Amino acid sequence: MKMRMAILLLSFGAGFWCVSGCDRGGPRVVVYTSVDQVFSEPIFRAFEKRSGIAVKAVFDTEEAKSTGVLNRLIAEGGNPQADVFWSGDPVRPLLLIQRGLVEAYAAPNARNIPAAFKSADGSWTGLAARARVLLANTRLVPADQMPRSIRDLADPRWRGQAAMARPLFGTTTMHVAALFSVWGEEKARAFLNDLKANQIRLAGSNGEVKRLVAAGEAAFGLTDTDDANEALREGAPVRVIYPDQEGLGALIVPTAAVLLKNGPNLENGKKLIDFLLSKEVEKALAESAAHMPLQPGVAVPPGVSAIDTLKAMPVDYARLAEQMERIQPWLREWAGL
Numbered sequence: 323m324k325m326r327m328a329i330l331l332l333s334f335g336a337g338f339w340c341v342s343g344c345d346r347g348g349p350r351v352v353v354y355t356s357v358d359q360v361f362s363e364p365i366f367r368a369f370e371k372r373s374g375i376a377v378k379a380v381f382d383t384e385e386a387k388s389t390g391v392l393n394r395l396i397a398e399g400g401n402p403q404a405d406v407f408w409s410g411d412p413v414r415p416l417l418l419i420q421r422g423l424v425e426a427y428a429a430p431n432a433r434n435i436p437a438a439f440k441s442a443d444g445s446w447t448g449l450a451a452r453a454r455v456l457l458a459n460t461r462l463v464p465a466d467q468m469p470r471s472i473r474d475l476a477d478p479r480w481r482g483q484a485a486m487a488r489p490l491f492g493t494t495t496m497h498v499a500a501l502f503s504v505w506g507e508e509k510a511r512a513f514l515n516d517l518k519a520n521q522i523r524l525a526g527s528n529g530e531v532k533r534l535v536a537a538g539e540a541a542f543g544l545t546d547t548d549d550a551n552e553a554l555r556e557g558a559p560v561r562v563i564y565p566d567q568e569g570l571g572a573l574i575v576p577t578a579a580v581l582l583k584n585g586p587n588l589e590n591g592k593k594l595i596d597f598l599l600s601k602e603v604e605k606a607l608a609e610s611a612a613h614m615p616l617q618p619g620v621a622v623p624p625g626v627s628a629i630d631t632l633k634a635m636p637v638d639y640a641r642l643a644e645q646m647e648r649i650q651p652w653l654r655e656w657a658g659l
Contacts, residue, residue, distance in 0.1 A: 350376040355389040355408040357577055362408065363609040367607075369597045375590050380404070383624050392417065394644070395582070399423050400582045405591030408598060412439075412578040413496050415446045416643035419580070422604040426590055427581040431599035435616050438631075439576045441640075447595070448576030450604050450613035451629060454497050455572065457550045458537045458542035463561075469542050471566045476516035477509065485523040485531045485543035488657050489514075490650075493528065493546055493575050498653065499646040500573050514656055530615075536560055546575065551612030553623060564632055571635040576616060586600040 354360055359381050359480055366377040381392040392414045395407060399421065409415050418424050419441075428444035439448030456469050463469070464484070469477075473486045487494040490514045501508040526532045528633065531543040536558035550562045579595045597603060604615035608622050614629045615622065615636070622628050 336410075339359075348376065348391070349587070349590055350378055351587050351594050352378045352380075352404045352585070353406040353408055353591075353594060354380045354404045356382040356391055356410040356414070356610070357408055358410075358483035359510060361607060363396060363549075364610070365598070365603055365606065367596060368602075372525065373593055373596065375593065377594075378631055395423065396421065396434055398521075402582055403586070404582050405587045406594050407582060408579050409578045409580070410452075411493055411496050411575050412639045413499070413646055415580040416579045417647070418582075418641050419445050420643065425581045425583040425588070427431065427595060429592070429595050429599050430458040431596055431617075434618055439616050439626060443487065446487045446578050446580045447599060448578050449599055450607040450611075451574050451576035451616055452493070452546045452548055453564060453572045453574055453632065455545060455547055455550050455555060456542055457532060457545050458563060459535050459538050459540070460559045460561050462538060462541040466560065468563060469513070469565070471569065472544060473513070474542075475522060475544060476513065476520045478520060479579060482523070483539040483541040484520070484635070485525055485534050486517070487528050487531055487545070488524045488526065489653050490556055490657060492659070493573075494544070495646055495650075495653070496575065496642060497544070497573050499642045500635060503637060503645050504606055504635060505643055508513065511652075517654065528579075546549055547626075548611045548613065550586050554625060558641040564627070565612060566635070567633050573637065574614075574629070574632070574634045579614070593605050 332498065366379060370377055380391060395404065395418060407415055407418065416426065424445050426444040429447060432440055432447040433511045435447060458468055474480065475486065489495050489498045501513065523534065525534060528545040528549045531545045532553050534540040536553045551559045566572060579598045581591050581595060585591050598633055601617045601620050604617050604620045607613040608620065610625050610628050614627060616629060
């Protein structure tokens with residue numbers, strides 16, 4: 323399981339946490355993040371040590387991934403409390419950009435990030451990407467029957483044996499929005515309805531999908547590479563499959579950093595973003611969280627795929643932000659909420 327630290331829960335499901343000395347005075351930066359605390363905390367500590375700037379962080383809970391701090395940032399739009407939003411995906415920052423809550427910042431370290439993973443005007447920049455993958459239990463799924471496509475989630479032979487996170491939060495919502503964008507409305511709705519008819523098991527989070535598959539309570543499921551890598555490290559009898567490599571491609575989900583407009587520590591916010599976009603941070607996240615570096619020349623450890631070795635689903639992240647908001651009411655109804 324992910325080592326979640328006990329933190330004070332605030333409104334919108336977010337938690338407050340200081341790396342060190344937030345009340346001593348002196349330079350500081352405030353960052354809201356939906357990147358798992360177990361992975362992001364060491365990054366913030368390294369930034370503090372390097373810069374002498376204290377970090378005050380607000381975290382999302384696993385179940386409300388990205389939605390909690392997003393709602394908080396929107397609510398605070400008239401009186402910003404944060405300088406940086408480091409999101410587990412690029413879609414939530416784009417929702418903030420649409421609301422005029424982001425200050426464009428063309429960070430020097432963003433120059434070599436592929437154009438597909440950043441905005442041309444510097445309003446958001448991606449780093450350290452995950453992929454949406456299928457995780458299969460090798461004791462329940464024979465080698466010659468391994469799923470190869472997300473469509474296998476709706477295959478009748480796996481009726482009641484597949485799992486995915488409820489598509490109302492985090493990367494699962496983004497993935498569904500991508501299907502609506504690439505496939506179109508009719509085809510995407512039909513697929514979701516096929517999943518329901520196939521009695522797919524809806525979990526509370528991607529981490530819960532990982533647990534179900536690792537424990538043999540589900541034959542396979544849809545999750546993220548960091549959760550899948552965690553199962554491998556724990557020695558679970560699982561196999562990771564990048565889906566649709568001969569067709570649609572796997573959805574790539576970069577984390578994304580944005581500078582918030584009128585934040586209390588603007589210049590320190592820029593310094594934190596510069597650090598997040600460094601090769602040092604991408605290397606650390608590849609090693610700790612199986613994230614794929616977007617900066618060229620960053621070595622990946624065993625078990626982590628290089629971004630240029632995968633067929634990626636062709637998506638426009640800005641369009642996904644609009645799509646996600648549009649389909650949210652239908653998804654709630656689909657999920658029975």
